[in-house]
Amino acid sequence: MIDLKHSEQSYIRCAGSLGWALPAAIGAKCAVPGRPVICFTGDGGVWYHLTELDTAVRYGINTVTIINNNASLNQEQALNERVFGGRTPGSNAMWMLSDVDFASMARSIGCFSTQVKEPGDFEGALDQALISGKPAVIDVRTDIEGIAQEAWDG
Numbered sequence: 182m183i184d185l186k187h188s189e190q191s192y193i194r195c196a197g198s199l200g201w202a203l204p205a206a207i208g209a210k211c212a213v214p215g216r217p218v219i220c221f222t223g224d225g226g227v228w229y230h231l232t233e234l235d236t237a238v239r240y241g242i243n244t245v246t247i248i249n250n251n252a253s254l255n256q257e258q259a260l261n262e263r264v265f266g267g268r269t270p271g272s273n274a275m276w277m278l279s280d281v282d283f284a285s286m287a288r289s290i291g292c293f294s295t296q297v298k299e300p301g302d303f304e305g306a307l308d309q310a311l312i313s314g315k316p317a318v319i320d321v322r323t324d325i326e327g328i329a330q331e332a333w334d335g
Contacts, residue, residue, distance in 0.1 A: 189216075200229025206244045207237055217311055220246040224278060225254040231286070237316035238291040244317070245310040246287075251323040252280045258328065277325070287318035294318040 206220035227248050237244060257276040265272035287294035293313035295306045303321065310317035 200226045202226055203230045203246060204233050206246065207233055207242050210242050210244045218244045219307075220244055221249070222246065223249045223255070224252065224281065224283065227283065228278075234287055234290050234292055234316055234318070243313075243315055245307070245319065246317065247307075247319045247321060248283050249323055250281070250283055250320050251325045251327065252278045253325050254278065255325065255328050282320065283318055284320040287316075287320075292316045292318050294320065296320040296322060298322045 202220050202222040203226070206218050210216075210218040227246070234246070236242070254276045261272045261275040262268055265275075282296065284294040284296040293310055293315040294317065295309060297303050297306050297319060303319070306319050310319055
């Protein structure tokens with residue numbers, strides 16, 4: 182659901198390696214330092230390599246990381262609920278995560294960061310991140326129940 186509006190825009194899709202997005206975006210920015218690089222990841226994925234934000238700060242690798250923060254590995258919900266017979270303490274422990282403020286964490290590392298709670302605030306947050314002159318994190322708070330029907334039935 183990304184509109185590429187210019188011929189010089191491109192994207193790289195991982196297709197399944199959880200946690201790959203953040204280090205891949207940093208690598209892409211190193212390869213094309215003059216182009217903006219925007220990383221889309223979930224909170225579950227960003228946990229794998231969150232410390233790479235420190236590397237980005239220290240070396241001035243100014244990516245923008247957008248985190249879909251729903252305190253879960255939401256795509257694992259259906260699988261775990263099938264195995265555990267519904268939303269049970271055992272099921273929940275397998276896919277629900279702690280509610281974390283990634284904007285505060287990123288700020289403490291030295292990144293520009295902001296948190297978005299309303300859809301109308303996203304565009305301004307992205308604009309600020311792109312011009313910040315620092316690695317940036319946009320912590321987008323989303324609803325844990327917001328999952329595509331196809332993924333739910335998967």
